[in-house]
Amino acid sequence: MTKREADADTVSKTIDLLSGQGLKARTVQWNDRILVVTGKNPSRDILDQLQKSAITDRLVISHESAQLASKEFQNDGSIIRVGRDEIGATKIVTIAGPCSVESSEQVMETARAIKKAGASILRGGVFKPRTSPYDFQGIGETGLQILAKARAETGLPVVTEVLEPSKVELAAKYADMLQIGARNVQNFSLLRAVGKSGKPVLLKRGMMTTIDEWLQAAEYMLLEGNRNVVLCERGIRTFEKATRNTLDLSAVPVLKNRTHLPVIVDPSHATGRTDLIAPMARAAIAAGADGLMIEVHPNPEKALSDSSQQLKPQEFAKLMEELEPVARSVGRSMC
Amino acid sequence: MTKREADADTVSKTIDLLSGQGLKARTVQWNDRILVVTGKNPSRDILDQLQKSAITDRLVISHESAQLASKEFQNDGSIIRVGRDEIGATKIVTIAGPCSVESSEQVMETARAIKKAGASILRGGVFKPRTSPYDFQGIGETGLQILAKARAETGLPVVTEVLEPSKVELAAKYADMLQIGARNVQNFSLLRAVGKSGKPVLLKRGMMTTIDEWLQAAEYMLLEGNRNVVLCERGIRTFEKATRNTLDLSAVPVLKNRTHLPVIVDPSHATGRTDLIAPMARAAIAAGADGLMIEVHPNPEKALSDSSQQLKPQEFAKLMEELEPVARSVGRSMC
């Protein structure tokens, strides 16, 4: 339920009214309004009272468990601004860059190349979630400084992954957008911390996360008043091993029917194979995705992580050209 | 290994040579040639002998377990002729029609509508594989006669599913293409019988079939000398239940890298939801599919099977129009 600007006193009376009915209500600051949100829908009776109440601006009954993420709460697609670009608008937003930040040279070379090819946002991991404790774990704050430098030179905003609540503030100081990776989609304290940061968030789907669970993970951040959540499909775990994961492209139109949040697709992690990035990027756009996340590295075979799935800068540039007609065919554009 | 036209005697000598090495060899009639095929590759020594042999035209070493289906055996994509259309050529071939043949009126109305909208092949099930023995099992031969009548009027070739070897001859009498459904992808006696029929085959992927297993299922038919095999991705079974199955679109470029057989996509069965057919059809074309299979019924809510996933004729016509620019964006066309 949404409420018009109302003084703290009337809002608190509404909350009392709801708790009288056994409904735990909480308030969320939403632009210039305060939302009073309950997990379950109130009875007909209470709804009538609220409807008539002087402080009620709009009453929303949502049938989704993720209420603030639902189309019932907001029918128009959200447009999330990152730097000068908008995710969820006509332009297909492309996020590109290396899996891991390794050195200043590597990042600068990549940033210049992807900028020239038409990418909107630079990605690069500095805290790496690795299955094995013996694998490269990222270079940390040094990497954030390198990303910031690349932004200063190219003007590209940067997105980077955070792994734990205690590093959110640090990452937010440098990055324009924070990424929550597949393994952390149900790391609820991290979701809350990133929600509180107010920064645009890229929330990746987990390998075994249903669409329902994913939307509820987004809801954790929306409930902190952070409206800037972008969902990123990156493949689910199935029995098929020809690809690293199974890219669930149907999730794109399923989400478009259920949520106002933008949806982008990461064909690099989904397939784990450079030869599949182009066809799956085309398919993602055709399915209705608002953007792409693609790994690009100046020298993939020497990369410290994910060497088999990163494109070379020239391959990325060629891909961007190829994608343009597909984007146009569905009424969108690449740049 | 491939052999040029050679008399039975020299071929049989070659087979003796191979069995001397413990390799079970078999012959396959392949256009105007006879292939001598072994499951495993012979030793260097034997290969040299074969290379020099007067009857050897071409020697193929394949690293795929499905040798005849592999790109190593035939690098150019196969083009399968069904009626006047060709699957695997520039044009995206669309197979459309009802899940089940129910009546002459239903089929005729559908056939006229899909023909007008630009479909190439009419589908309709007369033998229905149903999970429950209490569900509608199809109308059998009467249905085949209805399909034949629709072809006579519209000129559309027809494809229909066969469930058991003993019905292959009957179905082949009426249909232009035989379909092997998801549940029968490893029904090996059926694969052999359909292979022997020589008819073009639409081989659907099973719900739990890996791409490897699927290609080996196709190999069963190729080994009967039937080159006209078309693969149809229709979704795999995963934990995600928002869609009936999970459409594995990555399978399209994976297959394109491994086999010369054409690949089409069935978004109706994959998603089980009419609202997802259009975006997933667009995505399939963008991913490189050679065709689509789409369920169309004049009155979906009264359909005897799969009522939630069949388009109405006018919805199908609209879809075909929408797909044209996507097809063009990847250098293909819808009609």
Place this chain on the structure above:
Amino acid sequence: MTKREADADTVSKTIDLLSGQGLKARTVQWNDRILVVTGKNPSRDILDQLQKSAITDRLVISHESAQLASKEFQNDGSIIRVGRDEIGATKIVTIAGPCSVESSEQVMETARAIKKAGASILRGGVFKPRTSPYDFQGIGETGLQILAKARAETGLPVVTEVLEPSKVELAAKYADMLQIGARNVQNFSLLRAVGKSGKPVLLKRGMMTTIDEWLQAAEYMLLEGNRNVVLCERGIRTFEKATRNTLDLSAVPVLKNRTHLPVIVDPSHATGRTDLIAPMARAAIAAGADGLMIEVHPNPEKALSDSSQQLKPQEFAKLMEELEPVARSVGRSMC
């Protein structure tokens, strides 16, 4: 719904009554009774009429889609007689033998050994469903004769897999029990043919089959009047690749709550590893299984199929001894 011995005329009147309500009814011969079975439950009104009818013995309302398989239809567990043994009684019935019948010596040696170790039924495949057309496909009728010979000498009844309806009669001539393999659990024409044969059936779960679908597959055979269906859990396909399949032992108590049909477990196919057979056989008994199916081969490393999952005769004998105390701990016995 069940009916007492009633003449054809009154049964046919009942069917008319039901079809008046749009319910397709069919009759099934069930011991000395005739069942009139409808897929859906009739209205209250019709039920009342049937209740009062002279020919009604018992009226069953089942909430399962597999009605005849349900506990509502028959609460007591079915006991299926194969040879002198009973599956579903106190004794844990063990089916053992090679994956494939290869030679008379191999089968005779195995049969003698498993008999001595306490097994109840001899297994051996003569028609082999193989993923690759290049792999060993079984020795056919010769193999059936070998199995019959082993039975003649040892007294062990034999079970063998059938792959297609046209071979059911042949297999039924030699075997005491017919097996439907994992790949054919939804080969409905095969289910019907084996149902009609009247022979005890071992119905394996498919790699992708839900418990619901599996019970409905069994229902296909029960509806042919064949009450002798035994279910065999053999692992499902999941993302975990440490084992060949994932043995779903929870299926045992789930089935015990829903069906009167006996349930056995095949740890050989489920795990694909001889070192896991003993612990999973113990676990299966503890979970409530009525029997085990275990692959035994005199010389596993030379086996023509499944060499990594077959026990040697002495390993099998040792296993049977180890299982005895586990069987006793749950009120059962191994022999």
Place this chain on the structure above:
Amino acid sequence: MTKREADADTVSKTIDLLSGQGLKARTVQWNDRILVVTGKNPSRDILDQLQKSAITDRLVISHESAQLASKEFQNDGSIIRVGRDEIGATKIVTIAGPCSVESSEQVMETARAIKKAGASILRGGVFKPRTSPYDFQGIGETGLQILAKARAETGLPVVTEVLEPSKVELAAKYADMLQIGARNVQNFSLLRAVGKSGKPVLLKRGMMTTIDEWLQAAEYMLLEGNRNVVLCERGIRTFEKATRNTLDLSAVPVLKNRTHLPVIVDPSHATGRTDLIAPMARAAIAAGADGLMIEVHPNPEKALSDSSQQLKPQEFAKLMEELEPVARSVGRSMC
């Protein structure tokens, strides 16, 4: 590789030697020794040098990616002491208690009942990872105080889940063992923090975690010098929906072959159904599990979480009695 008590200087020389070969080495305090651990195995040459080195006590070449967890590193099963009990010894250790700590009365009543029934450890969640932000999230530190009080009265040690690094210290102050839940099995900062705490850890398998990945998650904690890691199988996510998850009991013997860490099984979360807890608990013991984790609540239908899977105290007591003969049948005991 293991090293005998050696001064810092010689250890650091070894590390230099290894880094000369491009091997990143780290030290781990392991009882009274210092381990020098590399992710990859050194060359033959370096191994020879190390072998001869005065500080080398034992050289371990492990083929597992989780080296310290491997049987190659330690062949004897680890025995983890929690309170007065030992996990990994002959006795099957039972952890029981409510899903969530709700009140002092609830916990005290449960604690007394499970103690009487023979349980070894009390469980109770105070920080709850919930899919929906609207669901009950646990009562936090108050709950820890309740658990501590229950321990004071009954003598039962307590285990509780931690969700984020910043709460590890707090939880460790009250609890005897820390649990890492399924959703956090790859929350690497949490793994490190719990590793550093030195407390015994119960590491649950994730819904999507392979056995390989799970062992590597354990390795994160072993590398912090925390040897007290217990693995808990609790079901994986598959297509089958008759149970909440699919209990992968084969994981128990697979792990027993690969790691020295104890393995317990949680049939409550795996099945989500109280009627399946007893058969799957029996099966777990028969498969070789070292313990069980079972949810017990004095009033399950009023529970604030997981109401369908918690046993009543009297049901739990009955279960413990039933398990005794199964435990004995495999050479173990329940108390």
